[in-house]
Amino acid sequence: MLSNLGNSLLFLNAIFSFIIIYFSSKSIKSVGETIPSKIFKISLIQTSFVMSCFFTLVAAFIISDFSLVNVYENSHSEKPLFYKIAGTWGSHEGSLMLWIIILTIFSFLFLIKNKNHPKNYRLYTLIFQNIIILGFLFFILFNSNPFATVSPVPKEGLGLNPILQDPALVIHPPLLYIGFVGSSIYFSAAMASLVTDYSEKQFAYSIKNWVLVSWGFQSLGILIGSIWAYYELGWGGFWFWDPVENASLLPWFAMTALFHSVIVLEKRNQLYFWVITLCLMTFILSVTGTFLVRSGILNSVHTFASDPSRGVFILIFLSLMIFSSIYLLFKKYKTSNSFINSNSKETFVLINNWFMLFYLLTVLIGTLYPIITDALTNNKISVGPPFYNAVIFPVVAVFLFFMAIGPNTKWIKNKFNDIKNFLFFLASALVINFLIVFFFKSYTVISNLIIISSLFLIISTMFDLVKCFKNSNFDLARITSHLSFGFLVLFIGLNHNFSIEKDFNLKVGETISFDNYEIKLKRLSLKDFSNYKAVIGNLEVKNMKLGEVNILSPEIRIYDNPSTLTYEAAIKTNLIKDYYLTMSNIDRSEFYNIKFQKKPMMIWIWISVIMLSLGGFLRVFKNANNN
Amino acid sequence: MQTTIKILTLTFFLFIIGIFYLSLNKEKSYNTKSLVGKKLDKIILERFDGNDFLDVEELKKNDFTLINFWASWCGPCRLEHSTLMILNKTSKLKLVGINFKDKQVNAKNFLKELGNPYHFIAKDEYGKISINFGVYGIPESILINKELVILNKYIGPLKDEDYSQIIKTIN
Amino acid sequence: MKIRIIFLIIIFVFNNLLASEKSLDINQIYKNLRCLVCQGQSISDSNSDFAQTIKLVVKDLIKEGKSENEIYSFMADKYGDWIVYKPQFSKQNFILWIFPYIVLVGGALIIFHFIRRKKG
Structure with a gap:
């Protein structure tokens, strides 16, 4: 019926x-x-x-x-x-x-x-x-x-599947979909704009809020996915550079580039064809992502039910979209006569776009390269976190410097007179990093650079905030987003540098000690729940230096419908750090494999992303009020 | 200049779509079949119930050797055992068993019950020896020739068609 | 002005003097190896029997004094390049490693060209 x-x-x-x-x-x-x-x-x-x-x-x-x-x-x-x-x-x-x-x-x-x-x-x-x-x-x-x-x-x-029965995973798809399916509307608008030659500032005006809304939801969707991966997959990480995750990140980069350059189109009536290209690209990347995920040509952690016949369908649709949009774009393309000064705001928006495209194309080639080598030479390779970390991180540091300087430039004018201030910010960033390095420890030149540059961005954005309060014309949306992005990178940097990870095997009653920690597997208990049975561990984590004792209870769950084995991490969160502990059985042995992690600043990473997308929504409200 | 860009863009998209199309029917999960054709490294095996050693180099004396990884606790190993017993009768083929993460008593009972097809059984208490052969789950069987070159890898229990393939290869 | 810049450079150098290269981190090696049983997970993340064995072997190799890269080569030799998450810089993977930098330099040139031409 x-x-x-x-x-x-x-x-x-x-x-x-x-x-x-x-x-x-x-x-x-x-x-x-x-x-x-x-x-x-x-x-x-x-x-x-x-x-x-x-x-x-x-x-x-x-x-x-x-x-x-x-x-x-x-x-x-x-x-x-x-x-x-x-x-x-x-x-x-x-x-x-x-x-x-x-x-x-x-x-x-x-x-x-x-x-x-x-x-x-x-x-x-x-x-x-x-x-x-x-x-x-x-x-x-x-x-x-x-x-x-x-x-x-x-x-x-x-x-x-029991690991999908989770509140985070319930809201993750709708949020993410509003993001990348929402980008369809400015794909259509861009096509319409090409057909009707509607290329003035007005076009920018009509799409900018749609871009911001989709970007805000895309960010939240990605965040919820990461949070879910963090506490459900039991690996203690929140981003694995897995092809499926990359598929959601690609349109995000395109959207970020887009809503920056839309401002140039709106204010200066420039970069029209570039804006159009980004509009088309965003939705094309979204559909490409859907193709990659649903056709099953990826080898990913996040297994989706897949089937090649779906792949054929989406691929045909994707090809039609690509070829009709590039046909229209080439047909209508005219070289424009615009004027851009090297220290103007326009230049810095272009620099933002340049970096976004770098991230986008790096992630894209990392995701597609194994598919290409397999299709052409039958050679299967893996491109994983070490590749992305090695290529992307050093560039992030440079990007943050531009991000700090950009908003302080003026439209059109070729003027830049805040050098003294910036030297001061840079000095403060260096001193703070020095203190971090001195009192804790430090690893590499690159991690130093990341922390310094994020501090630089944070300090200079804070300074903007103070300055703007005085002038009462502050761009709260931009400041919120830039500041939270600075914090996001800072917290990720600190998290990366100062996390402790230990992998060991214990029997019931045994204790292991390392660094300042002592961990004891006190006992195991078996419990029956309505749709699963669980082996619950009772582990005592002692921090010798602080004299702090925590009890963590990771679980091994055996589900009935459908029958599956899952591992539940035990997580103790506080403002400064998370303790993260997982336990798994070792076949034919009385030992249990325990993974213990201390992850500093976890909660602040989540908060930074929420604030980041909040900036986008603030801008939408402001635009709506101005209309 | 503009025409060049147009042609390049079109080629790029055609290439990507072509790759996507080709990938649709490809096996996405990975196995070690690509290692066929590689020569075995120098490994010394220890007999599972005594102080006897076998250098893999000695297998050069055999025309063909099938190295089989098994354990008494492994269900599928039980299934393929009859195939191994038949292969044992082939004169050109010698069988080497590697007893994977097993207890000696259980392994002996297993062989007592189902027969011993192996010319040599090596022990691999912690599974570390098998890593040298590129094994990631048992049962697996590796067929090598006189030059110690891998002719085929049979991942999972030996099936009837695997048996006929082995027979065809060695004759 | 010059003095300030020199001052900045000096603190930066100080920052990095304290930065000692991280010693061989065994978890990092586990993370960079891919599990063949739970494909898509690293050895560090996987709970499979195979992952446990690989961990033992990596520990042995470290005891033998093998370097991180030697361990990756060893694993790639036994299981194929697929097992390593960081593709080696080779003739085959040349494009993968060089392409991002081409984009970076190319983008800079385009922006530079754009700004300069409009000026003149």
Whole structure:
């Protein structure tokens, strides 16, 4: 029943898209500057139908309707309600429903929010967006249908992978999707702008908030994913440079470059074609990421159910997008006559873009290189954290210096008179780093450089804050984001330098001591829970220097539906540091493998990212108020 | 200049899409099959129940050698054991067993029950010897020739088609 | 002005004098080796039996006085290049290592060119 309802709603949505495209192209040819009200109406109906369609699927999960393959494969009648609902977007098919919802809502909002822009520009955006919607609707209908049925109807579902039953993982996909699926709207707008030659400042004006919103959500989505990886995967890290993580980072770099250069387009009417390129690139990278993740050509920790036929479909869609956008871009490209001074703000925005592109392309080649060598020479290699750390980190230090200096330059003018201040900031940064090195310890020249440059950025941004308070014209959004980025890099640097990690094997009752720590495996207990059994360790962690004692209880869990073994880390968080401890059994032995880590400043890394995206949202509110 | 950029951009995207297409049907998980053709390093094996040693160099005397990694606790090893017993009867092939992370008593009981196909059994109490052969799970069997070059690797239990392939290779 | 800059350079040198290269960190080696059983995890992260064995072997190799790179070469020799997370700088991986720097230098040239041309 629900299957029929869902399928018909999907089908109707496809029809609505066709109707919207048809009416829009008719209206483009007609004279007059108003968009016919029927287009608004159909758009509204389309949006509500898409939502109903999504809720139909949610309903199927809530009532555990196992006649749907998707529910059968990803749910279980004894699962808590919260995770039943979350199961809706836990699978590939369900996550495509999220795609469609975001594509449609953004399409509708863009239509009604841009009243001051020319009719044809808005209508072309609507057409391009609906072509994308159609593409994904076809994908759902013909390849990955969440409403596909199974017969005979199974009595019970297979259950959702226990490590996915987690609140962080419930909100991670929606946040991330608002980010990179949201970028579709400025892809469509950029195409429309090329078609209608709508290339003034106004174009920048119409897309800038969309870019910021998608960037803010993308940042939060990535953050939640990292937090989940940190406490659920049990490795004590939060970023592994895994191909799937990289896929979410690539559009983030493009968005960051984009909302910086959009400012130049808005204020100075320059860099138009570059802005367009970035708009197109962001969504193309998002779809590329989806292709990489869903087609299963990656060898990743984060295993998604994958299947090559999906890959073929997304690949065709991706090729169409790429070739139509570069065709339009080349057709419309004109060399512009602009004027940029070397010490002006424009230059520093370009420098930001230059670094973002460097990060983007480095991560891209790192992700694709193993695929390329395997396809061309059958040689399988791994590109992992050491590659990215070696290539990216030294460059981050340089980038932070530019980031500190950039905001203090003026538009157009070739003037730079704060050298004295900056020398002072640099001296303070060096002194603080010296103190850190002196009182604690230090490792390498590069880690020193990273800490110095992040301190430099923090100090000079703080100084901006003070200065701006006096002048009362401060750009709180920019200061918040730059400051939190400085802190983020600083905390990551400190975390990297001062974490302690120890890997050892213990029997019950044994004690190990190293550095200032003494760790004892006091006892093990076996407990039964509703859907799993757990071996719970009781470990005493003594810090001899501080005389502090903590009890940590890592678990080994044995789940029933589906039967899986997972390792739960025990984490003790405080403001300065986390203690992180995992335990795993060693086959045919009475020893347990224990990994103990002290990770300084963990909580501040999360807070920095939240503040970073907050800066983006602040800018959106400010822009909205100015309108 | 502009035409060059256009052509380069197009080539770049065609290349990437081509690579994506080619990769779709590739096996993504990794195994050590690519090591076929490599020569074995110099390793000295210790007999699992005595003070006797075997230098891998001595295997040059055999036309072909199959090095089999097994343990009494390993279920799939039990499955492939009958295949090993038949291979034992082949004159051109010598079998070397490496007893992986096992207890001697259990291993002996295992062989008593199912028969001993090996010409030499080496011990590998901690699994470290097997690392030298590029083994990452048992059972695995490595077929080498007179020059100690790896002819094939059979990861997982030996199947019927593996048996016929071995027979074909050595004859 | 010059005095200030010299002063800065001096503190920076002081900063780095205290920076001693980290001694051979065994966890770092575990992290840079990839597990063949739980593919996608490093030896350090993996709970598999294989990872345990590799850890033992790495400890032995360190005792024998092998350097970090020698350990990677040893593992790559036994299991193929795939096992090492940091691809060796070789003819085959040349593009991987050189490409980011081409982008970096190329980007600088483009920006430089752009600004200069517009000025004249």
